Amino acid sequence: MKKLSILILALPVTIAVSQTANSQIKPYTVANAHSHNDYKNGIPFYRAYEKGFGSIEADVYAVSGRLLVAHDKRDTAASRSLRNLYLTPLAEKLKHDPHRQLRLLIEIKQDHKAVLSLVMQELKPFAEYISSPGHPGNLSIVMTGAVPPAVEMVNYPDWITFDVDHLNGFTPQQWQKIGLVSFPLSKYVRWNGKGVLNSKEIARLKGAIDSVHQAGKMIRFWESPDTKSSWLALMRLGVDVIGTDKIEELGDFLNKKAKNEYSAKQAYPVYHPTHSADGTVKKVKNIILCIGDGMGLAQLYATYTANHGQLNIFQMKNIGFSITNSADAYITDSAAGATAFASGQKTNDRAIGVDATGKRLRSLAVYSAEAGKKTADIAVCQLTDATPDAFYAHQSERSDSLAIAAEILNSNIDIFVGTAFTDFTTKVNGVPIIDKMKQRGYTVIRKFDDFLKSPAKKILALMDDSATRPKIAGRGEYLSLALKKVTGAFKNHPKGFFIMAEGSQIDYGGHNNNLTQVITENADFDRMVGEALRFADEDGETLVIVTADHETGGLTLLDGDINKGYVLGDFSTNDHTGTPVPVFAYGPHSGDFRGVYNNTEIFNKILKLIR
Template structure:
């Protein structure tokens, strides 16, 4: 049995969430812990600070049970708690008792405590004392002695006070916790938001108990993520739950999942003078927010004073993103669909499922007299930008992908990953590219700008307004050539935020993308005949938005996955023929719709 317990504890301690690093950010009460499949160890591995066991005195033994009918002779306070704790201390797996046992007496207090005191004699070395301040404390709940008798019990034994009437005359030195039924304050079921008047009553009682420097717990409280968060925010000291692992996982990630935006950007209000008009399309700007789904857009919206440049637009469609060989696409297959109009296998760039090269938009549009460019926050060999110039079945073969850039019909490229192109520099110059090192005064027929030798930093790491400045410079350069143009702009790191389940990264990267959208919309207003398309290759993270606060620009995101999902992604359109992009359709249709307009107004 000891070997089983030790092995089990070792397994539990290496679960992926480590809540012991919380440093008291939250504390969990494992309610009716003895009903867990693995009592004590589950709560301990979850970092629970308070662990509850119901006790019934039966035939001189303290049985862990709620009622006599459920008694199992093998389930005693010793077998479920005291022996495992002692074994843990002996093996070093339990270093200190950063938890207490809340012992809920179901039988008469004095007689039950008499037996409990005798039982604890066998575990004296575990127990709290002035000489052992990290020892185990017991807090007696349920049937208790009179408060006037509390002082007669040992220093390791404290009591659970259960009354709304708190005053300075109570024996506070022996009161370890103040507990009340949540139903004395509210009938909230843990869904949505608590009625404000009831919430204030709960908050007032917590504040009252804290004024006497004692922790608070509510039993019979709702047991859900919304409830855990609400009680945490109100300062409940021991959050009551039957699901300690889930509660620890959720609360432990709350700091990462909640983000408050302190830097709002100004919104450009489009003129809509040419929006949706069936006039010749001169320029096409395709903006791809990698991994950018509905929740990502919503998180940015509510973090920016409830407004975005993106959400000013009126023509909106929905895009199906499936790959040729998989329900859930990756960026390579997703971007290839936009660039070539063909479904392909995941990991493939610019080739069909059989590996045959596909013509991409820059190649095709060159025949119609267009110039083309790509701008990205990714490395230029990344799946999305590479799909607009390369033809290779494996997205991770960076050197082979880089070799396609000098052969492409691109007139402009801007992005990271310059080191990968070291062997291609001479070929790029021979192909007519002027390789520049700044975002202004671009001169030449073709421009290449390696913004970083490797990956560019994230917004949280100080990338700044690189994407906006790069896009504005690209628009100025392409417009200055005096011919129609195609420009692909990628915000790559929204996807990274989804993969890392980072709310802060998602919000800041999506807001950065939206600032660029504002600049592009302004350009479109100043250059009639420009069509702007804003979409995503796929959604990343299975993100939802359970809570937020518009007034403080705060959102909480929840994550179903750390990978891509098959959720529909929106496409927003502005400018000439923007109404053509309404509806629900495959990602390949974006290419087809663009080409239909090009063929209508331009000659080869």
């Protein structure tokens, strides 16, 4: 009867605290990180504290009236006391960081009575910082390791709580003294931290976690593998405290987690092509070359996952891979990458429209115009940037934007769509470039809506930056609408057309290591590809090619849920990588683009179809 009354009394407290605990673990931040055996790293306390960890652990022995920090007693030293390594620097930090919250786990290695007596004595000067019932503070003290029996716990001050490895045998008063529940992971699973837990292991762990949460306490597991896969598994299960010996790695992982994950509540519809002309060898009249700047397989699959398992690009059946190295580097930049498929030559990084010796090259836009085709150059960036200008400019240095802008005067491309109005106000022989373009018969347009409505045959559309701002900043359906406008303008031309359309800002997301930006830009690009596929089906003589100049960011996909549209990734660099990029093709002669080949072969394959 006595035990029954204890359970009834405990229930209201359990429910209230459990709801609070569960709300605190979503989302995960570095405050959920615990520095296990913190004293073993080269800079105790400071590394974990400065990284933002919410929990730090120190093992102590009572030696000659002092608390000395060590894993084994033989390693204790007078200079390595709890006060020197933790309490004094912590108090100094909290003076200047009054909003910081920290849990200090003090592990009793032996003789709990001696250790706890010294803890009460040594922490007395830090009372203003320590949390206790009715006195919220910055610092929570949790005793772990060789803790006293439950019946003794209530004899210690309210600000001392204990870490236990079981839930049974506590009275409500004793349970109030429990600050954390810690289980060895090996009690439930045998796992090396690689791959994933199976359903039975998940069920066992979830049962333990739920029982602790239902009892109103927070949980951690020790002896858990110290890997990203393990951290993720514990977070998926709702473990409150994630322990590690890898302070920088876990800290960076959690600090970047919000930026490295993306969830799409609703999928956008994709176009399902008919494939009626796909792979045939009939004559190609029109070519749409879609360039996803910085788009690799990981970027594509992340977008596929976020869109709940569908992608326009993945409707294309003929697939190859492009090897992207430049003439002078294993890893290409956009200038050399674009020159390779625009003009068919490997060139040096930073070079536009010239070979490795500086010789001017002719682009697909030039060959298309000579074949009587209409041409267009569409980008969600400056027209003087590396990919769009590779189709009209010739410079050994891609950053020379004013010289590049001037070269537009020698181009016969019919429609340009992008930004960089200021570059084109530069004067050549005393006359602004835009005025010279008007003299050549071009209509210069600044507003995107005006571009969509314009009946002009030759257009230099230099949009306001607002029209090409990042998708996450509110850009509309710029790419899809621009492509639809241009194909509509060109569709009745008897000789056909060549269009280059670039999803420029996938690359920006990779450089920024921002998964949300990568996915939203890639999704926008994919919608444009859907428009290209739709046009190809309606026309029957159009070849659509989708590829990239390089991969950006070294994106790795760590977790995801296709049903929920959720993706978690990580980046290995903020620059380009050397990994080959995919090539997708749809329409007549799409089979020509199968295989693995140098990026220059994209030019050769297209040129063969133009001539």
